[in-house]
Amino acid sequence: MIAVTVCRALAALAAIAIASRAAGQPQSPREIPKVPAALLQRPVTAAKGIGHAHDAVGTTSKSAQAFYDQGIAYLHSYVWIEAARAFNQALRDDAALAIAEGQLSIALTELNAPAEAHAALDRARALAAKANDHDRRHIEARRLQMAAEDHPSEAALTAYRAALDEALKAFPNDAEFWLLRGNAESPDPADRGQGSVAGSIRYYEKARSLAPDDDAPVHFLTHAYENSRSVRGSPGGGSDGALATAELYAKAAPSIPHAQHMHGHVLLGRGRVGEAVAAFESADRIDRAYLAGEKIPAEYEWHFEHNLDLLGASYAYLGRMQKAEQALKDAFALPTALAVQAFNKRNYPALLTSLGRRDQARQAAATLIEHPSSFARVAGRIEDARALPGPATINAALTEIRASPPAGAFAATQFAVLQGAYFLRVNQRERGDSMLRQAVQKLRMLTGPDAHMDGVFTLEGIARASREADDWELAAWVAGQMMEYDPNYAGSHFASALALERAGNEKGARQAFAAAARLWSTADANLPELNLAKQKSR
Numbered sequence: 001m002i003a004v005t006v007c008r009a010l011a012a013l014a015a016i017a018i019a020s021r022a023a024g025q026p027q028s029p030r031e032i033p034k035v036p037a038a039l040l041q042r043p044v045t046a047a048k049g050i051g052h053a054h055d056a057v058g059t060t061s062k063s064a065q066a067f068y069d070q071g072i073a074y075l076h077s078y079v080w081i082e083a084a085r086a087f088n089q090a091l092r093d094d095a096a097l098a099i100a101e102g103q104l105s106i107a108l109t110e111l112n113a114p115a116e117a118h119a120a121l122d123r124a125r126a127l128a129a130k131a132n133d134h135d136r137r138h139i140e141a142r143r144l145q146m147a148a149e150d151h152p153s154e155a156a157l158t159a160y161r162a163a164l165d166e167a168l169k170a171f172p173n174d175a176e177f178w179l180l181r182g183n184a185e186s187p188d189p190a191d192r193g194q195g196s197v198a199g200s201i202r203y204y205e206k207a208r209s210l211a212p213d214d215d216a217p218v219h220f221l222t223h224a225y226e227n228s229r230s231v232r233g234s235p236g237g238g239s240d241g242a243l244a245t246a247e248l249y250a251k252a253a254p255s256i257p258h259a260q261h262m263h264g265h266v267l268l269g270r271g272r273v274g275e276a277v278a279a280f281e282s283a284d285r286i287d288r289a290y291l292a293g294e295k296i297p298a299e300y301e302w303h304f305e306h307n308l309d310l311l312g313a314s315y316a317y318l319g320r321m322q323k324a325e326q327a328l329k330d331a332f333a334l335p336t337a338l339a340v341q342a343f344n345k346r347n348y349p350a351l352l353t354s355l356g357r358r359d360q361a362r363q364a365a366a367t368l369i370e371h372p373s374s375f376a377r378v379a380g381r382i383e384d385a386r387a388l389p390g391p392a393t394i395n396a397a398l399t400e401i402r403a404s405p406p407a408g409a410f411a412a413t414q415f416a417v418l419q420g421a422y423f424l425r426v427n428q429r430e431r432g433d434s435m436l437r438q439a440v441q442k443l444r445m446l447t448g449p450d451a452h453m454d455g456v457f458t459l460e461g462i463a464r465a466s467r468e469a470d471d472w473e474l475a476a477w478v479a480g481q482m483m484e485y486d487p488n489y490a491g492s493h494f495a496s497a498l499a500l501e502r503a504g505n506e507k508g509a510r511q512a513f514a515a516a517a518r519l520w521s522t523a524d525a526n527l528p529e530l531n532l533a534k535q536k537s538r
Contacts, residue, residue: 057134319522
């Protein structure tokens with residue numbers, strides 16, 4: 001099927017309008033254009049369905065307070081453009097509202113506008129002399145956070161955390177400070193909640209107790225529970241806690257794409273892929289309606305591509321390959337400023353290769369090879385070699401990897417799989433077998449829904465390569481690993497069935513084929529694996 005690498009849910013990136021499908025070819029990924037300042041300055045009105053947030057700030061203007069609250073609601077849900085617009089609206093209503101400039105700096109940072117973000121913070125600091133203590137503490141904390149973002153170090157992160165701790169002493173009932181302190185438990189000072197760790201949970205729970213109507217605490221708790229699956233430090237911790245809070249977040253913010261996406265993300269992690277697809281589809285509809293309604297080019301909305309990646313992967317998992325191809329083709333057409341998503345562009349050519357359309361896969365890979373991101377170029381070389389394995393393509397991939405060490409390190413396991421499969425093919429079986437077994441062990445260590453999907457599809461590719469090389473001992477072992485890793489995936493049972501059939505275990509093979517057919521119950525009717533499974537299970 002396809003390979004989906006871990007996606008950091010937040011990024012200072014956006015997605016571009018989808019290429020014309022009538023042309024039959026995806027648009028080339030390209031660098032993300034900067035969001036025009038005029039777009040961020042557009043007037044806004046009160047929004048509905050975006051969740052609730054409130055932090056009493058130093059303004060006598062009711063409208064400025066309302067739009068400030070709207071801004072932080074959007075900020076906590078990673079809707080960067082609308083957050084910026086809301087803060088700018090608040091500043092039109094109260095030009096002296098220093099804290100709005102400070103929060104605006106966060107949205108601008110995530111919109112890949114560092115110079116403008118620093119300018120906003122400078123304005124916040126200039127206005128802070130006349131601000132109240134609460135607002136000044138927020139601005140100072142933001143200054144320390146930005147310093148840590150610009151020059152990461154343990155000392156800088158410690159200084160930021162210390163400022164928040166002091167703010168909590170002065171304002172122990174301020175939910176926003178508790179949320180920020182929970183974010184700051186992450187080792188990444190630029191974290192906005194998606195990298196929350198077990199240590200974040202107590203801060204979010206406190207915020208939740210202080211502001212039970214706010215959705216940000218349950219949003220961030222969802223990330224914290226997902227990232228700390230064995231946590232039992234609070235009621236409903238671990239994956240059960242993640243599902244409960246994700247459901248609350250989705251209901252609290254029905255107009256927020258990420259709220260629906262997070263619910264799908266957690267469902268995916270629990271193996272409820274069909275339900276996850278419905279949540280991802282909901283997020284996709286909201287994204288598209290928002291972009292069309294606001295007449296905002298999709299190139300500026302980061303979440304669109306991120307959601308498409310997991311939607312496409314989930315379709316493929318269910319055997320709905322036509323929809324998987326369209327979703328991944330759409331995602332492939334989008335530019336990105338995030339390294340991980342640039343590498344994820346390989347999902348589209350990888351899918352084409354798995355469907356036997358190797359020439360098309362190479363065409364897509366060639367587009368990536370010309371991409372400005374080294375991560376995309378490495379991905380393109382790997383997928384080119386996967387579509388047409390041989391010394392020339394594999395050496396070209398190796399050259400690209402050596403020229404781009406960070407991207408090469410990120411792609412190490414995928415390249416090892418590529419090499420191992422090639423060695424099997426050219427009768428260097430012992431060498432290939434060893435490399436692939438090591439790769440399988442590394443894949444099985446991956447955690448999180450995104451990474452799990454990566455593992456599922458990569459293991460499936462290894463099993464296929466083993467069978468094609470007539471290494472049935474390895475194929476049987478990989479099938480066993482697949483069954484342990486994800487027994488809910490139809491492809492695991494299908495790989496097992498083929499291995500059992502080869503070993504002469506007709507009864508076991510028939511049962512495994514039947515299980516695969518059952519799990520592919522919503523797959524495309526013309527899926528070759530499904531039709532073979534049905535035939536063999538009779």
